[in-house]
Amino acid sequence: MRTAYDLFTSMGMSAFAERTTRELPATGENVRRRTADATDDPTARELLIVRLVREGLTNPEIETRLLLSPRTVEWHLR
Structure with missing residues (x-):
């Protein structure tokens, strides 16, 4: 899921990245948000x-x- 999130984010697929963000906690991971x-x-x-x-x-x-x-x-x- 982490790899999917990183790939979706880098490709600009924000809707899929957001969905992955909601699914990541189920795997025990926290989402690392990009900051300025x-x-x-x-x-x-x-x-x-x-x-x-x-x-x-x-x-x-x-x-x-x-x-x-x-x-x-x-x-x-x-």
Whole structure:
């Protein structure tokens, strides 16, 4: 379940990541939430979104181009 959560999060699949978050406690694990001060390197998706922002695209334009939800784009930018 931990691997699934990490993969869903890195792929921007927030709905699946949230569902995994609800299931993880059943396995005895706690969910490690990402915070603004996370020391992990950015994911490929996060780097792509940042690059599009630097090119001048707005969040709605990024959502449309990458077929993401508004919350997913905001999550990656955090």
